[in-house]
Amino acid sequence: MLLYGAGGHAGVIAGIARDCGKTIKALFDDDLQKTEVAGIPVTGSYNTGLFVNEPIIIAIGNNLIRRRISSQITHCFVSLIHPSALVDKTVTIGTGTVIVHGSIIQANSQIGNHVIVNTGASIDHDCKIADYVHIAPGVILCGNVCIGESSLIGAGSCIAPNITIGKNCIVGAGSIVTKAVPEGAVVRGSSSKVIRISAL
Structure with missing residues (x-):
């Protein structure tokens, strides 16, 4: 699965994914200064063509940012x-x-x-x-x-x-x-x- 966001909340979601037996294949963030979350390397900005069959979660705590980003995502979402x-x-x-x-x-x-x-x-x-x-x-x-x-x-x-x-x-x-x-x-x-x- 994929995550969008590389802040503290992403670390929590990465832990949940791990405990659910999921593997994070890419972690996107628009801040290119961020390099890793919970030991997972940050892939870079969101890429619509990467792992197109993998589901994604927006791992951002801010409601308004999460809502804005959701309209830009082409991958399917998962809970x-x-x-x-x-x-x-x-x-x-x-x-x-x-x-x-x-x-x-x-x-x-x-x-x-x-x-x-x-x-x-x-x-x-x-x-x-x-x-x-x-x-x-x-x-x-x-x-x-x-x-x-x-x-x-x-x-x-x-x-x-x-x-x-x-x-x-x-x-x-x-x-x-x-x-x-x-x-x-x-x-x-x-x-x-x-x-x-x-x-x-």
């Missing part, structure tokens, strides 16, 4: 689930998504394309996670939570049941969210106070 993750059989997972070590995803949840469910995150029943979302390490989503496209849920945050978080939102690390979050909002703290709303 990875670390063997230590617990994913109920009723869960649906889109393509290009990575489920990291120790994550739990409960019954009837829907995970979109190019999503990151990071280390030790817990997603309870009937949650809906849209494309390009990043659920950071240690996040807890209670039942029936909906997260809009390209939103980031910061490390250690807790989202109460039946809450909807809009597109392009940022929930600061350690936040407790007990009410709906509008599109483009940045929220932080135990009261999930809206700090600002970005232009969409």
Whole structure:
């Protein structure tokens, strides 16, 4: 398989691939200063003609960059689930998504394309996670939570049941969210106070 991205997140995904018995045949990055990740040499910029039958994952944590790059890829995408993750059989997972070590995803949840469910995150029943979302390490989503496209849920945050978080939102690390979050909002703290709303 192939990876696009040579930062710290790529190292995590390379480890997941190894634990899943996969071999990284090429690792692309547009930064030609980068030479290796987790002992894997960086091949150079993305090459549409290299290993054309191998699937690829965009190994970049930034949601907006991941979304932009996805439209430039001609290889087919694949998802990875670390063997230590617990994913109920009723869960649906889109393509290009990575489920990291120790994550739990409960019954009837829907995970979109190019999503990151990071280390030790817990997603309870009937949650809906849209494309390009990043659920950071240690996040807890209670039942029936909906997260809009390209939103980031910061490390250690807790989202109460039946809450909807809009597109392009940022929930600061350690936040407790007990009410709906509008599109483009940045929220932080135990009261999930809206700090600002970005232009969409």
